Amino acid sequence: MSERANIGWLAMSPMAGVSDSPGRIMSRRYGAHFSFTEFGGADYLAAGNQDTLKLYEFTPEERPIIFQIFGSDPDSIRKAVQILLPLEPDQLDLNMGCSVNRVAMKGAGAGLLRNPEKAGVLLEIMRKESNLPVSAKIRIGWDSDALNFLEVGRILEESGACALSVHGRTAAQGYRGLANHEPASLLAGELSIPVFGNGDIASYEQADAFRKSQGLAGVLIGRASIGNPFVFSPGCDVGPDQKLEAARVHLDLSLSFHGRQGLYIFRKHLSRYLDFLAPEERRRYLTETEPDTLFRALEQLQEQRALKL
Ligand SMILES: Cc1cc2nc3c(=O)[nH]c(=O)nc-3n(C[C@H](O)[C@H](O)[C@H](O)COP(=O)(O)O)c2cc1C
Structure with a gap:
């Protein structure tokens, strides 16, 4: 062996x-x-x-x-x-x-x-x-x-x-x-x-x-x-803020590794990261084709949520 x-x-x-x-x-x-x-x-x-x-x-x-x-x-x-x-x-x-x-x-x-x-x-x-x-x-x-x-x-x-x-x-x-x-x-x-x-x-x-x-x-x-x-991790029931934070980091890693193609590869993950959104709202993010726009949209979503708190 x-x-x-x-x-x-x-x-x-x-x-x-x-x-x-x-x-x-x-x-x-x-x-x-x-x-x-x-x-x-x-x-x-x-x-x-x-x-x-x-x-x-x-x-x-x-x-x-x-x-x-x-x-x-x-x-x-x-x-x-x-x-x-x-x-x-x-x-x-x-x-x-x-x-x-x-x-x-x-x-x-x-x-x-x-x-x-x-x-x-x-x-x-x-x-x-x-x-x-x-x-x-x-x-x-x-x-x-x-x-x-x-x-x-x-x-x-x-x-x-x-x-x-x-x-x-x-x-x-x-x-x-x-x-x-x-x-x-x-x-x-x-x-x-x-x-x-x-x-x-x-x-x-x-x-x-x-x-x-x-x-x-x-x-x-x-x-x-x-x-x-x-x-x-133990206790994996996390809220939207942690999901958005992780999604942005993951998108960044995906774009750095794969280039522009990284956006499409990342979509498999994004669907689950955004599972707290209503399907119509989620679709907006899942169909975005511009990496920078998606990154900013995720950032804005996070900011909006912070303001509401
Ligand atoms: C999209 C996808 C790709 C996979 N690719 C591989 C692979 O490259 N090598 C492998 O050994 N298993 C692969 N698998 C099988 C998984 O490693 C795993 O054995 C299977 O999904 C069952 O585990 P799960 O119920 O936790 O998903 C793949 C599964 C999925 C869903």
């Missing part, structure tokens, strides 16, 4: 287009213990795709940081690791959860659940090539007839995985139904490596209860953290 320092128990789950550097910074400022990048394709990295490489840019305050990649071709995985290493990540992670057809049907992401031996080989390549701790993020099986999470977990542990994250749904489920938290608990009992649970956790308190009741090393929070970094 590759050695992994204890880096804490709570983090933002990797989410494409959401857990970018600005999203990760926000999660850390509000209490998350470590950072996970969104996934990047090993094939794209190996082919020198600069947009994919940008997914892995980060600032020191995001450390410890785990770089997640997806792929199924050993050569691409090896090259991708070589390309990422100079950025000095703290840990690497193999995505075994993405159920989107263009990924899973090519044998990558959740497709690897159907070929756990291959996943073990890829993980070992990542480990040997990087000399870093390497983990994997899995679903509980391909579908309800193939709930092979225990077999997958054992193979990954034997291949030297330092930790495992478990999204409690099958690939066939996508995001339907409720997440099943029992498999993470069973894996935690079965394996000697840390197991992180994931799926439908919506507050710090729920995350803490989840890990304690199921014997988990920690918890990853995904969708509930979009536009809601407060979820990583």
